[in-house]
Amino acid sequence: MGDKLKRRAFVRKIVEGTASVVMLSVCGPMRSLVGASEEAEAPAYDATKHYYGMGVQIDKCIGCGRCADACKSENNVPREPFYFRTWVERYVIDNEREVHVDSPGGGIHGFPPPATEEDVLRSFFVPKLCNHCDHPPCVQVCPVGATFKTQDGVVLVDQDYCVGCRYCIQACPYGARYLHPEKHTADKCTFCYHRITKGMLPACVEVCPTQARVFGEIKGRSSPLHRLMKMEEIQVLKPELNTEPKVLYTKLDGEVR
């Protein structure tokens, strides 16, 4: 198994390497190939010693929307209901196996009773956010290198460098990005990078009343997330797109897209 994975990673490296060499030969040498791991943050925080992910336990989410609300407060996301770094969706599958999904105002003000209550076969809430993909399509398409994956595995946007072409918004399969109406640059969840680098939890995790969200190290440390990955069956959103999300869901229904 380990060998197979290694082989796959190796093959991918070769494929990616060849592709970028071909493309690079068009535009000449670039400094990006220098992969120096110099410290850019405060000396107290060492990005190379972390690799973050988030677990979302569907069967614990009560759809209160506190996460989406806290996210907007913590990150100054415009309050208008067109811009979300995280939101909650409600799935109602009725007895005809028809799927009804809604997310009024991103779930920030909770949910009204569903219209189809009599026929509910099963129903649940699904919190959504940027999946901080290990193989992020948004980073792949950004023409200028304004969105990137950090050493600790978080996908960020450089607000002072983004040209606002919105190719990344088109490339994100999860609808996790939007164009900030004032900054005119792409914007998205940062895992509350300003909090986690200080040892705090992301705001959505901090306020979740049922611990439906579990934040932590994704690589072999004893942490709540690690335990979740050990004890539960883990699914990710749209695995067929090979984006390799680092937001891991438990009890994820097959209807969720």
Place this chain on the structure above:
Amino acid sequence: MSFLRGRLGRSKVDSSKQAVGGNSPVKKRNLSIGKVPDQAVRIGTVFILAIGAAVALRQHFIPESFGELGHYRANAIPVIAGAKLHYAGWQKCGECHEDQLNKKMGGFHKALSCETCHGPAYDHAVVDPTDTEATPKIPRNREFCLTCHSYLPSRPTGFPQIIELQHNPMEPCVKCHNPHDPAAQAEAPACSGCHGEIARTKAISHHSLLRCETCHATPPEHKENPRQNLPKKPTNREFCGQCHAEGTPTSGTLLGVDLSTREIPKVDLATHGNTYLCWQCHYPHDPEGK
């Protein structure tokens, strides 16, 4: 558009002039290099200069930290990591409000962060506790509690929910429940202390009036050493048949339930459900029924 037409005539005149005058013997500078003719050298030089200038300018304008860690500006990271905090974290609240925190830690809201209800408190807890504008809010209205506790079929079974119109309508929740220690009004604390999720599911089900012990004979030692002294579970269809088989009483009381208050669904045990046991189709803690 007239120039389109005019062009033809004018150039005719021009060219005839030239034809008369012939090629004037002006000295021409020829830049040809070997077999490369003059004009190719000229255009080549222009292109090389243009490309050279573009490459030189490009080096000059690339941001300084670009490429240090990857194909991006490394300097963007400290900017993002330096964003302003709004949520302080419950540990910070506990530094001053130890009593409330301790009380909360012993109750059903133990997993709840202070700021889930009181809102972002960094400015109050860290920046300036005396700033009254930053003082966190205390939500006292019923609607706020109902954000989590109103009944929705999408919520996980077992999560405490009320049907708003049936549960003391219009009364503020805080009248009866202390938000820092909201005691659940469960009927059998001994069981629900550990099996709260099942107890709460059952509490809003058709089996709400049945005691846990009715179906699960429980040795007293279970409370001290639960795994070694498991409660019993029903083993056959006849057990459920005590109430649900045809021919069982429809009036009076049965297993402590007053039958005049509800109609119990009855089935023919011999034919209903083939060889399946009852709980293979029905969930006894929340059985669907008429």
Place this chain on the structure above:
Amino acid sequence: MQAHFAELAALANQISGFIYPNEIELQWSILIVIYPYLTGLVAGAFILASLEKVFNVKELQPTYRLALLCAMSFLIVAPMPLQAHLGHPERSLEMFLTPNGNSAMAMFGFVYMWYLMLVLLLEIWFDFRADMVRWSQQSKGLKSLFYKVLALGSTDISEEAIAFDHKAVYAITVVGIPSAFILHGYVGFIFGSIKANPWWSSVLIPIVFLFSAIVSGIAMILLIYYVSSLVRGQQPKMPCLDKLASFLLYALILDFSLESLDFIHRLYESEESIHILSELIVSKLFLSLTIVQIMLGTILPLLMLAVSRYSRLPAELKRIVYVISAMLIQVGIFSTRWNVVIGGQLFSKSLRGLTAYKLEMGGQEGLLAAIGFLILPFLIFLLLIRILPPWEDEKETVAAAIEA
């Protein structure tokens, strides 16, 4: 800002089914529709010009220089709507400073520069050099200086020098054909490589883009040739028009076959996305896809061209049919671009609902701005033919005059 929010709130009412909350705002507007339309015209016009040079299609000679200048005018305007659409237009040069080697969009900048600089400019320069030298010699003062600067000071119009020019033009055209294919194929790749979007994600998209580009380019040259001849008071040459119409017909058949293949393939494979895409086609795209693109923009001109090309209609009638077909094709190809760019954003990536797009009149991304970007290349074209008159008949007269 508030007006923008009000617009979005109005759009939110037009949504059917479920969309991700961030999807209410449609990101790529009509300006991004214009961009592939313009680059398509560039590639198509150039490929037509190449037919004359490389494959020696003599009938098309009157259109060669027209096609080159036309390609140039459209190429100059092509990046403008992109620029106008950026959130931070002042940062656009970053695409050349720190291009991401993995990004199709970043690489497009280089393909564009390559095509503009090394193919079109060079080819036009070599093709017009001898003329520029002559114009410089025949005129006086500023005008003479202007052409002298344009010719980069070269004065050699000896037979060898002109022979070298011809060779250079031939070589550049040979390089230019694959470059034109890359230019527009790459535009297709920008869309076709987005795996998140099932409407775009298809290997056929670059090829479909390419053939629709050829179709639109030939149709545009046909129109320009026809109109410019009329304006100059000349009868457009019928063999030339016939040849253009033939090529237009072949390209249209290929284009339509490829698009049908793509369509049938999707329908037959019937993947997860087929439900929402079917809904899209029969509702929000019905007018622009079924009626305008397929019926008016493809099938009707296809029939008209086929009938008029191979029947014995009088020349006047034929010309009119060709011109009407070419105009219908322009409308059809524009709606093709619309259906790709806007259509690809009219459904949610949750595949559970349809979003909405409202075309504004004014504003940076409105209809008026779009019309401006569509008129601008023609103004540039008028300027270019004034600077570099491309008329072949004139060249002949000039040559004749020199001989005499």
